[in-house]
Amino acid sequence: MANEATKVTDQQSFFITLIGHCKEYGFIFPSSEIYDGLSAVYDYGQLGAQLKKNIKDEWWKSMTQLHENIVGIDAAIFMHPTVWKASGHVDNFSDPMIDNKDSKKRYRVDHLIEGYADELKQKDEAAADALLALMDELLKNDDYPALKKLIEDHKISCSISKTCNWTDIRQFNLMFSTAFGAVASEKEEDNIVYLRPETAQGIFVNFLNVQKTGRMKIPFGIAQIGKAFRNEIVARQFIFRMREFEQMEMQFFIRPGSQMEWYNYWKETRKKWHESMGIPSEKLRYHNHSKLAHYADAALDIEFEFPFGWKELEGIHSRTDFDLSQHAKFSKKKIQYFDNDLNEEGKPYGNYTPYVVETSVGLDRLFLTILSLAYAEEKWNKEDGSEDSRIVLRIPAKIAPTKLAILPLLKKDGLPEIARELMDECKGSFMCFYEEKDAIGKRYRRMDAIGTPFCVTIDHQTKEDKTVTIRYRDDMKQERIPISEVKKRVLEKIS
Numbered sequence: 502m503a504n505e506a507t508k509v510t511d512q513q514s515f516f517i518t519l520i521g522h523c524k525e526y527g528f529i530f531p532s533s534e535i536y537d538g539l540s541a542v543y544d545y546g547q548l549g550a551q552l553k554k555n556i557k558d559e560w561w562k563s564m565t566q567l568h569e570n571i572v573g574i575d576a577a578i579f580m581h582p583t584v585w586k587a588s589g590h591v592d593n594f595s596d597p598m599i600d601n602k603d604s605k606k607r608y609r610v611d612h613l614i615e616g617y618a619d620e621l622k623q624k625d626e627a628a629a630d631a632l633l634a635l636m637d638e639l640l641k642n643d644d645y646p647a648l649k650k651l652i653e654d655h656k657i658s659c660s661i662s663k664t665c666n667w668t669d670i671r672q673f674n675l676m677f678s679t680a681f682g683a684v685a686s687e688k689e690e691d692n693i694v695y696l697r698p699e700t701a702q703g704i705f706v707n708f709l710n711v712q713k714t715g716r717m718k719i720p721f722g723i724a725q726i727g728k729a730f731r732n733e734i735v736a737r738q739f740i741f742r743m744r745e746f747e748q749m750e751m752q753f754f755i756r757p758g759s760q761m762e763w764y765n766y767w768k769e770t771r772k773k774w775h776e777s778m779g780i781p782s783e784k785l786r787y788h789n790h791s792k793l794a795h796y797a798d799a800a801l802d803i804e805f806e807f808p809f810g811w812k813e814l815e816g817i818h819s820r821t822d823f824d825l826s827q828h829a830k831f832s833k834k835k836i837q838y839f840d841n842d843l844n845e846e847g848k849p850y851g852n853y854t855p856y857v858v859e860t861s862v863g864l865d866r867l868f869l870t871i872l873s874l875a876y877a878e879e880k881w882n883k884e885d886g887s888e889d890s891r892i893v894l895r896i897p898a899k900i901a902p903t904k905l906a907i908l909p910l911l912k913k914d915g916l917p918e919i920a921r922e923l924m925d926e927c928k929g930s931f932m933c934f935y936e937e938k939d940a941i942g943k944r945y946r947r948m949d950a951i952g953t954p955f956c957v958t959i960d961h962q963t964k965e966d967k968t969v970t971i972r973y974r975d976d977m978k979q980e981r982i983p984i985s986e987v988k989k990r991v992l993e994k995i996s
């Protein structure tokens with residue numbers, strides 16, 4: 502009989518299946534797989550890279566093209582090391598960790614307790630909630646002895662050694678560092694540069710450049726998409742928590758005192774945007790932070806119900822004037838904004854350090870969100886009573902990696918030539934896929950499994966009346982339409 506620990510829940514097995522599907526169809530591969538992979542690092546395959554790009558494009562468009570007062574930049578990953586002293590990351594970007602003395606395995610304290618609370622929830626939901634509330638309170642107060650006692654009192658054990666033989670809790674910095682330049686310096690720290698743990702600092706240090714060259718008036722935003730790196734100790738759950746990942750961040754610069762107004766604005770706006778990406782409202786919720794980061798006066802997560810529970814998808818942070826003030830202090834440059842409009846409003850002219858509201862979503866987490874909602878296994882009875890089935894990815898058409906599959910029924914009789922003409926007509930406007938091998942049913946199934954929303958079949962009738970069969974992924978309905986209308990039809994559906 503399976504014991505509690507080895508029981509695999511439906512959600513877990515769904516997640517394992519999803520990971521397998523991602524690999525089988527070229528969405529995501531373990532990094533350097535031929536060398537057995539690298540922990541918590543993944544490569545996006547041919548379909549994954551395209552899907553990821555489509556998600557990025559949607560975000561970029563929604564931020565920059567649809568907001569006249571938001572512009573985008575692309576700052577370097579390497580930054581002057583003082584950036585990270587100014588931002589507080591050298592001193593504060595750490596998590597409380599605890600080591601098991603027997604297995605030597607290191608855990609993030611909150612993850613260890615949360616893992617135990619998840620198990621407890623099956624038996625006693627109220628006790629699990631109380632435990633998490635107490636943990637939040639102790640983390641907020643940095644009360645490490647009490648947190649250790651909490652772990653010991655609940656007999657929370659190491660998953661490897663199964664013992665409760667714990668070290669004291671200590672802070673562990675999550676930034677990766679590397680050496681810059683070819684010549685080793687006598688003083689080693691002279692050469693140290695960090696791989697950025699967030700993209701936001703690239704925006705802050707460019708605040709004046711963008712504001713002045715773009716003649717931006719407050720309120721305005723700077724958006725950026727790029728890689729970030731964190732030496733996560735507990736790196737698990739596939740692409741949910743990685744050591745190299747991508748963020749889509751936007752810093753919105755505002756007048757001091759207006760931060761709660763904009764915080765609420767972006768909180769609503771970002772949740773609505775996720776809904777516009779096909780995420781049902783009931784699968785999203787807000788979680789207010791009880792322990793605020795060193796730079797924030799208010800913060801919340803937009804959480805999604807992942808296959809392994811409710812977890813952070815995006816962070817909304819009111820970062821005050823912390824970052825700009827710190828960079829002004831450390832660089833000894835004046836980083837302020839001269840607000841002309843204050844005069845027009847009858848208030849005195851003023852230079853001030855803008856406040857900032859940040860929106861920060863993990864691209865990989867959004868990718869996982871979209872795929873976990875899209876994946877479905879379907880079974881039905883055919884007219885002759887036999888069973889049929891398929892795996893389908895119901896990725897919203899506007900972000901699906903391939904939009905249209907063009908499938909000549911046979912490899913002969915002039916059908917491939919007609920299909921190629923259609924391919925040439927459409928491929929400049931959206932991603933198309935051409936395939937002439939295998940039975941048509943098999944080809945449809947393959948397109949369902951990678952989320953292609955439309956398939957077009959060219960058959961002998963096409964030669965007679967210039968019509969084709971278009972098949973819709975979601976309801977598998979088929980209709981006959983003129984070949985000349987295919988491109989227009991697909992463009993309508995994906996826009």
Ligand code: GAP
Pocket residue numbers: 698699700701731733740741742743744746747748750813814815816859861862863864865866
């Ligand atoms: N600039 C603010 C900032 O970085 P954060 O809450 O630490 O805030 C923002 O990160 C988002 O980045 C998270 O909501 C999450 O989606 C994503 N993220 C953070 N760490 C990650 C990791 N190790 N792997 C994948 N995504 C991560």
